[in-house]
Amino acid sequence: MNLFLDCEFNGFGGELISLALVDEEGHSFYEVLDCPQPLAWVAENVMPLLAQAPISLTEFQNKLSLFLNEYDAIHVIADWVEDLSLFTRSLVLEAGRAMVTPPLTLELWTGKMGFPSQVPHHALSDAEALADSYRLQ
Secondary structure: OEEEEEEEEOOOOOOEEEEEEEEOOOOEEEEEEOOOOOOHHHHHHOHHHOOOOOEOHHHHHHHHHHHHOOOOOEEEEEOOHHHHHHHHHHOEEEOOEEOOOOOEEEEEOOOOOOOOOOOOOOHHHHHHHHHHHHHHO
């Protein structure tokens, strides 16, 4: 199953704030993590759009695991490499221990975005726009 990924994070190389995955049938995962010290741009352009309370990293990883394990195989597609990095880091539970997932592949898609995000800088809206644009190719 193709899963379209978008993340919001606290500036270049910063910590994950929100992560969204949207499958080909429109089912989605969207969760928010705490960001106690957002950069000024992030505080102004991302934080007001989150639309839900943050959860703990453990709860985030548990929910992500449940979502991913609904599929027999996963192909994660993102349009920015840092999104893939943040996603794969989310799979690390502790030193030497990673989340169990179905077979998983990653794709960095550099195609043209045909559909703009309805809510730019909101991970779920951006992932939905990516899914729509990818289907156009």
